[in-house]
Amino acid sequence: MADAARRLTALAEEVLGAPLPVRVRAWDGSEAGPPGAPTLVLRRSRALRRMLWKPGELGLARGWVAGDIDIEGDLYQALDLLAELVWERPGGGSRESRPRALWGVVRDPARRSTVRRLLALAGPGLPPAPPPEEVGARRGPLHTLRRDKAAISHHYDVGNDFYQLVLGPSMVYSCAYWDTAPAGPGTAPGGGTEGLGSLEEAQRAKLDLVCRKLALAPGQRLLDVGCGWGSMALHAAREYGVRAVGITLSEEQAGYARKRVAEAGLSELVEIRSQDYRQVADGPFDAISSIGMAEHVGSVQYAEYAGHLYRLLAPGGRLLNHQIARRPEPDETAYHVDEFIDRYVFPDGELAPLGRTVSQLEQAGFEIRDVEAIREHYGLTLRHWVANLEANWVAAVRATSPGRARVWRLYMAASALAFEHNRIGVNQVLAVRTPRSGTSGLPLRARDWRG
Template sequence: MNDTAGRLEKLVQQVLGRPLPLRLRAWDGSQAGPPQGPTLVLRDRRALHRLIWKPGELGLARAWVAGEIDIEGDLYEALDRLSGIVWDHDEPERGRFPVLRRLAALRDPRNLRLAAEILALAGSAVPPPPPPEEAARYRGPLHSLRRDGRAISHHYDVGNDFYSLVLGPSMVYSCAYWECPEATLEDAQRAKLDLVCCKLGLRPGMRLLDVGCGWGSMVLHATEHYGVEAVGVTISQEQATFARKRLAEAGLTDRVDIRIQDYREIEDGPYDAISSIGMAEHVGSIQFRAYADILHSLLKPGGRLLNHQIARRPLKDETAYEIDEFIDRYVFPDGELAPVGTTTALLEDAGFEVRDVEALREHYALTLRAWVSNLEQQWSQAVRLTTAGRARVWRLYMAASALAFEQNSIGVNQILAVRTTREGNADMPRTRSNWLNTISAD
């Protein structure tokens, strides 16, 4: 009787330094590991080739995208058990896929024998081609206008119908604000948009710039409920098309301008307020100070900026920061995370006064779980709208990200900053409760 699963379990245990916390089922039907809980399924021996030739995140990511490995049972529990393999309170930077980093130990020459044994189970030394249709690799200077445009297109121009299925009617692709556990995703996204509008102190007649406006939800909400005139910029063609259609249907095209424009190309300031919600992660560390300078220059004196941004945990040695290969290749090409302290310091260097920082880490975990639920409940349609590989990428990255927020591997923060006047007057309420309880214009 074949015992591929048993042999493989022993080899993986030697690499990880502890037992695999999931049941394992191989392509030949053999099983090994704990009898209870989720099962890691190896549907095809080619997954082992990918692990050997690209140890760590990229190899297993390719196997996942190709459908050669899968999880039966609770995906969150499976990822949580795997993350427990490398849990270390002294090393806060674990990323979304810590177990895949540990598997990269197969690169170590001391593990060549283990790698050879795993390859023998695969039955061939020829690596399979990767599933290229789901990956993105770009050339040219990092965070140049052209390269950023291609990276954004890879992530956002995958079909508005697909995003509508995942995000729901709000079409908001950022952390919601869950005022009570019973709230729906739509309620929570509406509350988030209200929170941003209140922090910005929006009033009728103000001029708002929304940087990275997505499908137009923020400018639509601010115009309808707070009476502003708005400009929304995106470098995604599909987002701009969708946003313009929404605004036309709402009869707001005379009050909102949706542009396909990079933030570096905006020259029509000053604005009374600027929102940047879930966009700064794409800016990159080498560009962030320039980004802060540009937004500062676009605000009138006394104007407010709301920067809503995912943050990673700080490292003892910041030069050791590495971007998750899976995220970089399959999800957000060229995206980077920075500690919240770094972000606030750069905003202050640009001349802003940081007035408030609110952590919403738990809120993003709830948001991601809602998106995963939408995707899983409409899986067949999601595959038809994109590809099976793309749908699998989104399911894995959103579920893993939910756990990363829950486990404090990453966070998300709203930073409210002000371009103060020469006299130092920021025209801010003296207490947080005053602007949090602002009543919308309608």
């Protein structure tokens, strides 16, 4: 009799000491678990082998990317429930000391009997090969020019058509900015909260907020670090008359952005370069925007990043640093990048606590004048992107690959929950290269950006 789901559920509950919160459908067609709950679908027995050979998030993610594992029902609810089993457990200890619950049993010598039964259920065979889209071997020290370019290419050079489907017409790949606060997590997409504007409107509002914080004016020079597909540089030139230089390490982004600039008739005002921020040497600039780029810099390189941007600014110039932040760890030496994110999404990327970012900017010479936390806005943004991907699934798979589309759906949905549950945040830090005279150029009243 087909009973793999029942046996797996029983083993899981033996480990947890509580009922499994999701329903399970196994490769033999059997089902077990609470009716009406999201269903974890294990399409092949090798899905279990992946999780046994690589306990924790990476084994589960590899099964997802390969199509061995799927979710039926509310994806966000399912990820919330699974997070308690795989990624985190409430209560005590550092991230490293928390039990890994169901999959942590594999490494517990006291649970050898359970391990043997899980192995018998998974069937014979060596650990399955990782599915495509995983980052290959990385050579050399972290954050050299060559290694950073390869890391950026892995994430961004996956096809502009794919990103158009996910991001929508704005082609902005960072947190949008809404005027109306939603009633709760996930209430905006698909009809959403009354009065909440579209994603395109919210992205335009974010770009304009950055321009206002920088107090941009006609004739000024703006450097947009990590310019993406050119949206910030285009907005600043078109709406504020600045001369903008956008830099990116992604060749596909650069080509797309140059085409947009030409089509907008702004070639005299906007220059797009394939260039690392460390190679920019034609300052001074009146303002610098860095939106969603500093996450790629890395802790070993951040002091150089902050110092180089400081030197590129004219005295009195402003920097707007828009950056995702993680919560501080009780023991900072225990921090590590999530394996799934590092292997499949943002190789070599790192998140830092807000306090560390502010301190390093200050150590570079900047005066910090404003910090705005916009965490809830990123949860909304990500849910919109997931909705776009799901609505255009067939075209998205055609534009890249089934594995890549599955990677993006998982990482964006899980990231939305991380923002909504305050596990990570995002902040806009306004910093000034204040001259020796002490005149910052900002008004006495906070957030009257132009003075």
